[in-house]
Amino acid sequence: MEFRHPIVAAPMAGGPSSNELARAVASTGALGFLGGGNKTAARVAEDYRSVAASGDVGVNLFVPDAANTAVDVAKSQQGRAEKLAAFREELLPFAQRLGVELPTVEQAGADVSDDWEAKLEAAVEWPIVSFTFGLPGPELFQRLHESNTDVGVTVTSAAEARNAADHGADFLVVQGPEAGGHRSVHDPLGVPETLELAELLDAVHAVVDIPFVAAGGIMTPEDVHKVRAHGASAAAVGTALLLTDEAGSNALHRYMLRTDRSGITQLTRVFSGRVSRSLVNELMSLDAPAVYPEVNALTVPIKRAAIEARDPRSTHLFAGTGYLQARTGSAVEIIEWLASS
Structure with a gap:
């Protein structure tokens, strides 16, 4: 795959990556x-149709455990229900404070597919698809290649990069520890790589010969120039777009990004069961099990109610390490500024 522009908009599920933002960037x-994560296949297909004429737009999909070749099924299922039940008990004071009911453990695990098969059927119509949260089997890459789809995989280590290339990836998104939101560690029980982005890019460059995009903490033209000097074909930006006019970031998230001047972010599993980076709040004091998407299902009522109540203590406030440099304004202006390196 050829990257004709130095900037890529990082896909941010849950609202920020709105159709308006995709159109503006393209x-x-x-x-x-x-x-495309946490949406129905029909909704993702409709969203894509609404932006397709704007320019180059890709669709990012979450890989469920059942399709993830990096999952040790027996290990991932060990004590799963018990861990979730204990975590649910820890969540009850937050739910009571916000006046919401939590799903049962059984309800939280009722649907863990994220409409995967239907999304794959729709994906043959999309020219660019990327996968996050794991590595599907080689047959899926072949299936998408038959429809002339370019396929990318988010990776967080050189080993993941090599595996993704071997499976048939056309490009990689190399995500460093500085990234806000979720880390795309392929093994959901795995410990995230701690190499800084520049070192990680060098490590990946040494083991693959396909194009890769750099992601994590990229906030300025100088950052873009730096990652390209380390072999990246382009720079993916997420936190840098959260305060743009077109982003679907909720009002509480925007307010906290503008007013929390501590510069401190931390990694946590509490919001979904997958490791993510956020501004620090009270909910992050809990110790969530590495169980996705069930932890996400348990916390959704709390997170949504907290956003509605403007309560920053109890919802995700995803942010990369460079969030203090996030700018307001139009996405077009910010993309053009970032590309000016």
Whole structure:
């Protein structure tokens, strides 16, 4: 795959990667992205149709455990229900404070597929698809290649990069520890790589010969120039777009990004069961099990109610390490500024 523009919009599921943001980014010649996680296949297909004429836009999909070749099924199932039950008990004071009911453990685990098969059927119509949260089998890459789809995989280590290339990936998104939101560690029980982005890019460059995009803490033209000097074909930006006019970031998230001047972010599993980076709040004091998407299902009522109540203590406030440099304004202006390196 050829990257004709130095900037890629990182897919941010859950709202920030709105259709409006994808259109604005694509209009500059950069690669826009839609976040397909936690949406139905029909909704993702409809969203793509609404932005397809804007320019280059990709669709990012979450890989469920059942399709993830990096999952040790027996290990991932060990004590799963008991861990979730204990975590649910820890969540009850937050739920009571916000006046919401939590799903039972059984309800939280009722549907863990994220409409995967239907999304794959729709994906043959999309020219660019990327996968996060794991590595599907080689047969899926072949299936998408038969429809002339370019397929990318988010990786967090050189070993993941090599495996993804071997499976048939056309490009990689190399995500460093500085990234906000979720880390795409392929093994959901795995410990995230701690190499800083520049070192990680060098490590990946040494083991693959396909294009890769750098992601994590990229906030300025100088950051873009640096990652390209380490072999990246383009720079993926997420936190840098959270305060743009077109982003679907909720009002509480925007307020906290503008007013929390501590500069401190931390990694946690509490919001979904997958490791993510956020501004620090009270909910992050809990110790969540590495069980996705059930932890996400348990916390959704709390997170949504906290956003509605403007309560920053109890919802995700995803942010990369460079969030203090996030700018307001139009996405077009910010993309053009970032590309000016």
